Amino acid sequence: MAEIEPFHVMEIQRRALELEAAGRRIVHMEIGQPDFSAPQPVIDAAIAALRRDPMGYAASLGLPALRAAIARFYGDRYGVEVDPRRVIVTAGASGAFIITLGALVDPGDEVLMPDPCYPCNRHFVRLFEGKARTVAVDERTHYQLGLAEVQANWGPRTRGVLLASPSNPTGTIVPTAALAAIIDWVHGRGGFVLVDEIYHELVYGEPLPTALALSDEVFLVSSFSKYFCMTGWRLGWIVAPERYVRGLERLAQNAFICAPVPSQHAALAAFEPATIAILEERRLEFQRRRDFLVPALRDLGFRVPITPEGAFYVYAGIERFGLDSHALAHRLIEEAGVAITPGLDFGANQPEQYVRFAYTRAIEELREGVDRLRETLTV
């Protein structure tokens, strides 16, 4: 436990709360959840189910209707046929990572992942006494692993690769050709490829094919939290190679018994055309925010060499400001009343030179944040 660090952003949030309690207005650019609540059809489905269903335990793999709906979603949106038996509904993406890595990682095993990345990924591997072997990445590879990085870092204890596309904190994707090459090479060595597509439906350029289009052997983790705006509902899913499903079921029985059942009933409405129409509107709104924020940050002197293709984050270099990210984040919350996340939360690859901005607030608020940053940073 001692090796699992706290999230540094918590410190910023605590300070933001204090300042707000003292009457100060804070612009929040640190928060990793949409400012939209679940779409109304989802809420309505939850309420209807609460009136109708006793909400006992569900099967550990999930409500059959929800597994089928998730499988259909891959057909409807990506043209990929997925057998519902390969879908496992989980207690958030957290639950998905726990049982997938629990199934794949033995003590001493190494898992390759890029640095920066979402910190829990490292911690999950550590939880099972595995070793997260992080590989420093930068703008030259879009802050992602490519085949060359995977090959150069694959060692005798390496068991697999964990990729997130788009990534938190960088918002960049793994190009499909690169992903296909990694999958081929890793599978050829008997390794696993675990692809985090938690932000996959929040991509703003060309539609991005899912990793499921490339291989039936990848492990895919996704979530209702981000695109579907259901963070507090704690619901995610796995698509796994079919022969792993029984093993994952056993782990799910132990780790969380079943995903929260009211949330599962609500999620049945998440794939309805009326819901998707709402979510696509919101996706375009996130795109407008990105298109406002990225040039504005560059204009202020933040280094954003790659325009992020997805998620709702900008990972920005701060060399220009002569402060490390911890100091800058604290200066900005105090002086500008703007909350951001220091790079420290995402790994050991020059975290002092990066901060993460989230565009999970309306453009007017982002503009206010940028204005305040300008005032503070150009004094």
Place this chain on the structure above:
Amino acid sequence: MAEIEPFHVMEIQRRALELEAAGRRIVHMEIGQPDFSAPQPVIDAAIAALRRDPMGYAASLGLPALRAAIARFYGDRYGVEVDPRRVIVTAGASGAFIITLGALVDPGDEVLMPDPCYPCNRHFVRLFEGKARTVAVDERTHYQLGLAEVQANWGPRTRGVLLASPSNPTGTIVPTAALAAIIDWVHGRGGFVLVDEIYHELVYGEPLPTALALSDEVFLVSSFSKYFCMTGWRLGWIVAPERYVRGLERLAQNAFICAPVPSQHAALAAFEPATIAILEERRLEFQRRRDFLVPALRDLGFRVPITPEGAFYVYAGIERFGLDSHALAHRLIEEAGVAITPGLDFGANQPEQYVRFAYTRAIEELREGVDRLRETLTV
């Protein structure tokens, strides 16, 4: 993963489903959840919250109002003052065990627990590369560990003791004097005592003091699933020594971010007097079922030397019937249409000689089950 067994009861349930699909009526005496849904005030609170609250992430330790309500519950029901800061709301008791054992168990550490016990307890310890050191218990110690058993089995790698009171599958409690003696001795050696009170409010005799009355240093795990009849909502809690709370918070952030938020809002109504009145009615109904079932099973030749004091299970010896528990359970589902759980699910201590009955059905149904058992077993 390979070491984590499936639950044998799943096989029985699958067969029950097949038989029901074929038109046969099955009496369910295998199911470990109440036949009551959440009390209406809880459902109403959930619906009201869904209309009002965006259901974003909650604090990892839980909604402050819910932590306070849980703390107050210990005052109201047991006269024990608990600081709300020691309460952590979790994604089911599963989430509570994962983070508690994650905090307490290092690779190679041993944790003492009775056999039989709830199988996930062993698996959770194994998950962290610890070793569940199970101690065979029988009716002489009410199927629980006493101080003598703890002392006799404490080894150089033993870090702590896990007790469940009342226990699943036996329904027996740890007498308060025995628990106090164990706590004193184990704490004296620097070990931990983790007490599973998931069934603690379902006790039918003398009110049973909570372990929190004995020491501020115990780790207590409880749940909204059983007494509060909220299984599918996946909500539990921990009361921990205060100095562990920050560490547990870090693990909670990683393991489940926060417990399901709709469920947390619902649970705020779980401690209201109107809800408790409903639940106390149900507790008396469970007691009536126990008082019907235990003598009826004894009458059929099942060995039930200790009348279970709580939970909703009877762990019954089957020596009399000349079959092992696997064979008996399968014979009873096929011939009597009665589903029960073979002892195999609860450990390695003569599991072939025990089966578990659950009294989670109305007395009329239990009576039908007993009648069918009589017909099959006395031919």
